[in-house]
Amino acid sequence: MRHTPSGGADSGTAAADSQLMSIGTVLNVLREEFPEVTISKIRFLESEGLIEPQRTPSGYRKFGARDVERLGRVLRMQRDHYLPLKVIREYLDALERGEEVWPPSLGRQQRDVGGTEALGGLLSDPEAPTVARIDRDQLLGAVEIGEEQLKEWESYGLVVPLPDGTYDAEAVTVATLVAELGRHGIEPRHLRVMKAAADREAGLVDQIVAPLRRHRNPQTRAHAEARTQELAGLAVKLHAALVRSALGVRQP
Incomplete structure (x- = not known):
């Protein structure tokens, strides 16, 4: 027997339904913070x-308030930390189960104009959390690109798979940045000069730490890895500062 709108089960159901949102409404809510969401x-x-x-x-x-909140967290973690969707899903699911988990981290810790403080801090911190390797399909989904785009990036050496065909955290970061630059009209072929510069910087760092890596003392070899992290962070900061100086851009 149906209840009237003045009370009972149907009243509660109607109230609950009125709090649900269509996908169009959710889109309008999210676009205040994420204008590019579709x-x-x-x-x-x-x-x-x-x-x-x-x-x-x-x-x-039909989306509830918790759905919209979770969507916001997903988009925020993608935007600010360049995390693969699989990592985001596992982290949020663990939180909902009441587990105590550390927030995953990848690429920049936060957005800033120069992008150097956060990235430099991550590179110089060997204890910084990282994400597991992901396969090709997961990379395509995380960056939202097609197979042909990824093949093109790989042909320029911008994204390089590991010997087993998977990709590490840095590959995800690089792919995300290449995609973001592409939205500003910078094509992969334009990035060859950046790749060449990065290879030269890596070669310089490797030349400095190579004697430490070959040392017989295990502690010295371990120190080589810490030195590599430190020099990489400094190289990133210097590169960003030189680009800003050449463009006449002041860091706030």
């Missing part, structure tokens, strides 16, 4: 298991 992006995140909106009998998606 309906396709929200659907993609659902297909990857990041959110599970309710469905009406007709099949329309």
Whole structure:
């Protein structure tokens, strides 16, 4: 027997339904912080298991406040930390289960104009948390690119898979940055000069620490890795400072 709207179960259901949002409404809410988000992006995140909106009998998606909050966290972690979706999903799922987990970290810790303080800090901190290797499909999904784009980036040596075909954290960071530069009209072929400069800087660092790595003392060899991290962080900061100086850009 149906209850009238003045009370009972149907009243509670109607109230609950009125608090649910359509995907279009959710899009408008998210665009205040994430202007580039699209309906396709929200659907993609659902297909990857990041959110599970309710469905009406007709099949329309309905989002609650918790869904929108989780979407915001996902987009924020992608934007600010360049994390693969699999890592984000596992982290958020662990939080919902009440587990105590450290926030995962990849690439820059936070956005800033120069991008050097956060990245430099990560490079110089051997204890900084990292993410596991991911396969090719996961990389494509994390960066939201197609197979042909990835092949092009690999042909220029911008993204390099490991011997077993997987990718490490740095490959995800590089791919995300290449994609972001692409949205500003900078094509992969334009980045060859950056890749060449990075290879030369890496060669210089390797030349400095090579004697330490070959040392018989295990502690000395371990010190070589710490020195590599330190020099890499300094090289990143110097490179960013030189680019800003050449462009006449002041760091706030």
